[in-house]
Amino acid sequence: MILVDSINIREFRGIRDLTLDFKGKTFAVCGPNGTGKSGVVDALEFALTGTVSRLSGEGKGEVSVRQHGPHVDYRNNPDKARVKVTLTIPSLAKTVTVERSVKTPATARVIPSEPAILAILREVQEHPEFVLSRRELIRYVLATPGDRAREVQVLLHLDRVEQVRVGLQKIANSVERQIPLLTGQTKTATDNLLRALGITELTTENLLAVVNAQRIILGLPSQIELTATSSLKDGLAAQAAARALTIPKAQAQADIKAARDALDEIAGASIGATAAEVSKEVVALAAEPVSATSVSTENFLATGLALIEGEMCPFCDTSWNPEALRARVQAKIEQLKGAARKRKAIEKKLSPIQSSLAKAKAALETLLRYAAVAKPQIVMHAASDFAEGCHAASQTLAAFTSLGDMRTILDALPRVPQPVRDAIAELNAVVLALPEPNKQDAAREFLTVAQERLDVWREAKRRQKTATDQAQRARQISDLYNATSDSVLSGLYAQVQKDFAALYRYINRSDEQAFGAKLVPSMGKLGFDVDFYGRGYFPPGAYHSEGHQDSMGLCLYLALMRHLQGPAFTIAVLDDVLMSVDTGHRREVCALLKKEFPNTQFIITTHDPVWLRHMKTVGLVGGKNGVQFRTWNVDRGPMPWLDRDVWAEIDGHMQHNDVRAAAALLRHYLEYTASELCHFLRAPVEFRSDGQYQLGELLPAAAAHLRKLYRRAKGVADAWKQPDTAAVLEAREVEFGKLVATSQLENWQVNAAVHFNAWENLTKDDFAPVAKAYRDLVAGFACPICGDYLHVSPDRETAEVLRCDCGKTMINLLKKGA
Helix, strand or coil: CCEEEEEEEEEECCEEEEEEECCCCCEEEECCCCCCHHHHHHHHHHHHHCCCHHHCCCCCCCCCHHHHCECHHHCCCHHHCEEEEEEEECCCCEEEEEEEECCCCCCEEEECCCHHHHHHHHHHHCCHHHEEEHHHHHHHHHCCHHHHHHHHHHHCCCHHHHHHHHHHHHHHHHHHHHHHHHHHHHHHHHHHHHHHHCCCCCCHHHHHHHHHHHHHHCCCCCCCCCCCCCCCCCCHHHCCCCCCCCCCHHHHHHHHHHHHHHHHHHHCHHHHHHHHHHHHHHHHHHHCCCCCCCHHHHHHHHHHHHHCECCECCCCCCECCHHHHHHHHHHHHHHHHHHHHHHHHHHHHHHHHHHHHHHHHHHHHHHHHHHHHCCCCCCCHHHHHHHHHHHHHHHHHHHCCCHHHHHHHHHHCCCCCHHHHHHHHHHHHHHHHCCCCCHHHHHHHHHHHHHHHHHHHHHHHHHHHHHHHHHHHHHHHHHHHHHHHHHHHHHHHHHHHHHHHHHHHHHCCCCCCCCCEEEEEECCEEEEEEECCCCCEECHHHHCCHHHHHHHHHHHHHHHHHHHHHHHCCEEEEECCCCCCCHHHHHHHHHHHHHHCCCCEEEEEECCHHHHHHHHHHCCCCCCCEEEEEEEECCCEEEECCHHHHHHHHHHHHHCCCHHHHHHHHHHHHHHHHHHHHHHHCCCCCCCCCCCCCHHHHHHHHHHHHHHHHHHHHHHHHHCCCHHHHHHHHHHHHHHHHHHHHHCHHHCCCCHHHCHHHHHHCCHHHHHHHHHHHHHHHHHCECCCCCCECEEECCCCCCCEEECCCCCCEEECCCCCC
């Protein structure tokens, strides 16, 4: 997909201005905690995706990229917080720059901005899992099966599979739940239409008969057929009414009677008895411990029941009698199933109550429309409030989420407030006082109301049919999708399982050559058991150490990424992912990454310099393809150990006559460099179990050993009868000896003027030569052509060559016949 060549970070997170040259190769960022390593990771993720996972997601509260992405001094000027990366896209043979500002994180400035390039960048943006930190890594290993399934599915972009599964299930359930309500609305619309037409059965013949009778009165032609678009009022607009009526008297009287009947139904004995019965059942259901649990809990218990092996509970690792445990879990499952059956029974009994509430709501809303156009206007607040209450009650009963609220509604159902009936009586008096319309006006009112209610009925029927069809299709699709996804996931996890086990065996080949693993998907869960030295399969946290768990997480991540992206797996950012892995196995991890993923650029952060050395020793990271942060402060950001910067900083302190700061920086830099040199040269240093070595123990040892290597190499050249090479090596040893002498390194213990701990007491004029001498000495350890530090190869066993990374310096250390 892509390789990162370089990154420039300005005023982003804790970084003020930093440029790192990755060269499109694996790169390491090392430094103590708090020195800005993760800021580099955040910046790279931001440049490629426009987001920072550390600042988003669950538990982040009010933290956001927009507010907290910029350096704290630029939080009110997010446009200054910018990250620019230079990328290579191997498949296109293109070099691309991508720049983002926190002010507009969703928009990247891409040069060149070509369709093929933008397509690849979009693909990268859709795969933020290329950044892996330990907090994500450990989720794959120690998570519950449900959480692990979600994490792994997110990594594989299979979260969409689960989202689709859940979505399809919700759609099917949602549409199916709507059908009873829509059926009730259709019934109400049918009753209203029948009442307007004055017929008892809704058929096309009956409807046309009564409609045509009214049309004949108005001199309109009869309608022969009734289509979906037919209008009962066709031709009516051309005629003028003898007098305008705001309320159709006959229809209003029928609607008032229907409203009173609907209220009587709610307050009647039948609904009251049903409500009382259901209320008792709701109280009983609420008293059951499992009443609030969901179907997912039942699935969880069913999965655990299948996982019970031996005498350990798969949920809490507590010792149990297997049969007793199975019986207990099965009892909980039966409780859940029983609660589900009771809920369905209650929902069935609630249907007529919901229908009555919907009927009352619709009837009252019709009267409210009459009241609004009455002369004078009639205020019916009580009726309006009761109609809204009927709707809210129906919604609460349908949702079935709060048993307490449901009980309150059911207990109040038999009561209809008297002000509601009083308002209806007031409206009825107004309607009765209306003058009787003539035959033509009555016919017009008839056709107008009939058409209005026919339109409502048509829409209700349409919605009911649509919902019924949708429910049928949704359930079929959901069932088919579940069966297909289960089959596909089983095959996918089987492949990942095999690759994961092979990667882990490589890292631990010294003692776990027979290691195996089981990834078992089941009902939205992903079980993960691993072999423990042939004693059986157990969860990773059961017997394996934290170090092994870390390496398992990394191997599972790599196996998943390789399966997901294949050859496109060209970049991965590993943010301090192996905190607990022992030194020996870290070396094997480095070898694994180099051997198994040769075309992947890893950008690795670590607080452990030992692991950094392993990366360099194994060849995972080149000599110059790494940076070590020495410290961090809010004003300057991370400060890496870079020769040019360190010496420039020392010179800056000297110019301000701050010898103390210059001396402290030089000492710290030499401590870091001396440690690296001893490692590169395999210089013998007196062993300390605490690993705390002082500068006086490291730098002299490195210098002495390099001179010894030059002398040894000269002897090898003499043995091979290579006088010219021997002469060059002798000259190099002499020249390096002069650098050592100038620094007076060999006299540091007795000469207070050059003692590392006494430098800060010197004057500027005294310290300047010391700084120059050590700068020249450090340069003497490097290849004069490429500037890389010389190192002995191989890194253990018999030393064969003293070389640099560029290969320009290659000094043979093997004598003839060796």
